[in-house]
Amino acid sequence: MTAEEVSNDGQNIPVEGEDITPKKDGGVLKVVKKEGTGTELPMTGDKVFVHYVGTLLDGTQFDSSRDRGEKFSFEIGKGQVIKAWDIGVATMRIGEICQLFCKPEYAYGSAGSPPKIPPNSTLVFQVELFDFHGEDITEDEDGGIIRRIITKGEGYSKPNEGSSVEVHLEGTHEGRVFDDRDLKFEVGDAESFDLPLGVEKALQAMEQGELSLFTIKPKYGFGNAGKPKFNIPPGATLQYKITLTKFEKAKESWEMNSSEKLEQSAIVKEKGTQYFKVGKYKQAVVQYKRIVSWLEHEASLEGEDEEKAKALRLAAHLNLAMCYLKLQEPSSALENCDKALELDANNEKALFRRGEALFVMKEFDQARGDFQRVIQLYPTNKAAKSQVLQCQKHLKEQHEKDKRLYANMFQKFAERDAKKEAEQTKKGSESAMEIEENGAPEQTAA
């Protein structure tokens, strides 16, 4: 049943209210039905919680959060809802109930919203604002970094690790400004500029041109150590007012043709190596990963260029493996070695690094295999020889341990069996059941 077919009960809603559009074109009219109690208005980006009932001009109800029994929440001012709502709800106080009268240009326009809202519909909403709060931008949503947007930025893209950013920032602690600087740096490198982790996280949530106030808990601030340089005591909650003036957007894969990708990859590889040399492995990873993303699915290369791309990819995977080993992330290192070996099955470094990764993962048997393969292919590799010895040592230890463990186990089994026999077989079926049950979740995990 479409909205048009619903017969209305003849109750037409009068057009009335204050024009709240910035353009004053009468597109959104507001009538306050019940005054709110709060003093503050929601700011851009705040998460707001409302109940609403939406009707067409002829009185047909097309949507109601009250009927669904769940408050509707959204981040205001970010274009998540129809224009009339971003404008209208921003004028509300907590506890307020109002009616918003929305012209199609501020709602669903000539397209309508099938199946319920026909084209060119004027919509009427009864909205009640329950609550709003600043946006929590932490990954765990632990309230550690709260943002209030003062001026919204532009665009949809945000800096990520490795992006170079230009910012103005002002740090305050208990009303005292302790830091006020214009800075240019790469995300991931904030520490060298005496900036806490929270600022780095904050930047990655910002759009170009945005001005926001961030409240940063000690966990994301200077923690329990404080920051003597700025006279910040341990466990301090900080406020940073940050303007993201500019950031360099990495060129996306599809904006480049094959030769540009090759060119950029070579540049980025150099950049990664610079980072690697000074021990900034995370930043190096970001750079090397870009090479992989650009060239991995590039099928249009031929001849010399294809070789070049292959060499760059191989180098990227080998270097990534090295970085991950340094970062103590052996499984990522392993993955990259595998990728490198796909490109060059007998690559010395790839085999050696995979051995190292497996060693860290305590897969000594497989690790030994890789090192032995290195020796077989490259007899001069002394490091591999000593690694094989290390593996053998660990294998022996592990073997001893297993022996002890299993010896105990068999003893235990024997005891249990004896007990069981005495107890009759009845319990047998139940223990089988336990194994089934314990087995099931593991299956999903595999």
Add this chain to the structure above:
Amino acid sequence: MCKPEKKTETQKHCRLTRRCEHVQEENFSPDDFDLFRTAGMSCIQQGHSAHVLSVVIDERNKSIVHCMGWNLLGPLVKVLLKKEEKNFHHCHAIFCHLLEVCSPKELLVGLLEQVEEADPDAVAETITLLLTPLQTVLLRLGKRKSSTLGMALSTVLNQVSKLPVPQSREQEEDDVFGLCRCCTALSHFIRPFVEEIKENIQERRFSRDDELRVEIMKFCMRSLSEPLLDVQLKDPDTLETSPLRDFATDILVTLCSIGESLLDLLSHNLMRKRDIPGFLEEEVRYPKESLASLAHLLFVHHIAMDMFPSVLSPVFVLQCNMDYVDLLLSRTEESRLQKGLELYEKTLVRVEDCSLPCDLLDLKAFLNVPQNMVKVMTLCPVQSVRTKGLSVFQLSIDKFNTEAKYKFFRCMLKTSEHAGVEGFIIKNIKNQIDLALKPGHENDWFLGKHLLPLLRQVLSLPQGAETDLLHNLDRIMESLNLLRYLLIRDKERHNETGIWSELCTVEENFLKPLRTGLNMSRAHYEAELKSTKEKKRKNSAAESKVPTCTVTVGNDTLPNMTPEMQLQVLQSALYMFDLMESVLARIEEIAEAKGET
């Protein structure tokens, strides 16, 4: 399983009865269990179920039946599946009795074993037969049922996923393989558990990690991808009562009932603060395929739209769906591509023409989707999908604002690497310039200084004079058309597009190499034509239809070309060169007359 016994049936019955009746539980020996099982099984298999029934319901055998009865499920289910058997009623009675008295844990294992080992030809029958008993037994488990319920649902779904999916309306009505019946049965099966979760939510005895809720959630998510993503739902106009549509509706309603908001699910990937690749819980709870299926059900079939808020901006919905469109279009199966195109189309239709901002093109999904679209339009073997792809591609272009169109065209010219797609983009550029030249539509992007770099990209030959003209035919013809249009429409004294100041560059980068290329290609093809003709003349006396050249496309060898066909191909190539040359000549003429012809 059962050992061949030489004793007579009666003897066996007697032994079974005797042992059961006279032995107390504590005194059962393993032999008793073996005997109970083998004797019971062979009795049922050989049609003496009335006797087994009498033993099983005998109060004195309660304890042995309690712990051993589940072993009889296998043979019982076999009988129950063959409905016409004369023993059906007795077996049914035994079955019902066992469900009441046996230990629920063992019954579950037994029942699931039956589901798992179902005869491939009787999967649907087995599932529809066993789901109600499974439900009864699970409910007997009380509070401890969650993980077992999960196991049961996943076992059943594993089997359901083996059933062929009905394609046509008739197939869904006939339901030969029983997928529809299974889906309906599953809807009934989960109902009491969903009710329990709803009560818990109402009484606020509930957490998001409540085990029962998580299991039902997993079931719903899995059903969305299997079978629902494979199903092509029929509209109510085509098929009034559709069990599959009902199932889809039921799954979405269930998700809402257990406290999952459809909007949160849909925007899950967009709103998620962190990207956790390989994080298991995330993939199990929110598999992207399932969410894509959800988006398709909501926006293409409008299923459960009542549960979905009608205040969202179309651009936000597009952003949410773009990830799913990307996922679906990155596949090769026709059904996935079809769904991807439908979802993209329905999502785009909600957006006003010329409204999508350029910044959207910074988002990854907005980069991937056009690339996947190119693949669909150029590589998909199904004609209807390619055609639909092209129309949706055009729709997506129409929705971008002027600046975004400009950027989009530049990117596509750079990356599509397909002359047909490039030709299509160039045609679009021509339309945009035509619009910009109309009073009231002037803009910065398709006139003057921004237009020039775009024109330079268009009015050039990728590999200069060596460009393969036939391979690039679509692109070159559209470029020539555009140039001719510009010179006629925009007089030199106005020069709004800037083409007149650009003519020297165009001559150098495009027209001159094109002329050279044309001369070379023409000479080559004419020589080829001549030699083929001669060859043909020489061979005609002997064997005229001998194939002389093989063409392969992909891995398929096309039928061999006969000399006649070769001649045709060569001739039509020469016609193409004629065509190019005539447009080229016309362009030179207009350029000379400074557009005043």
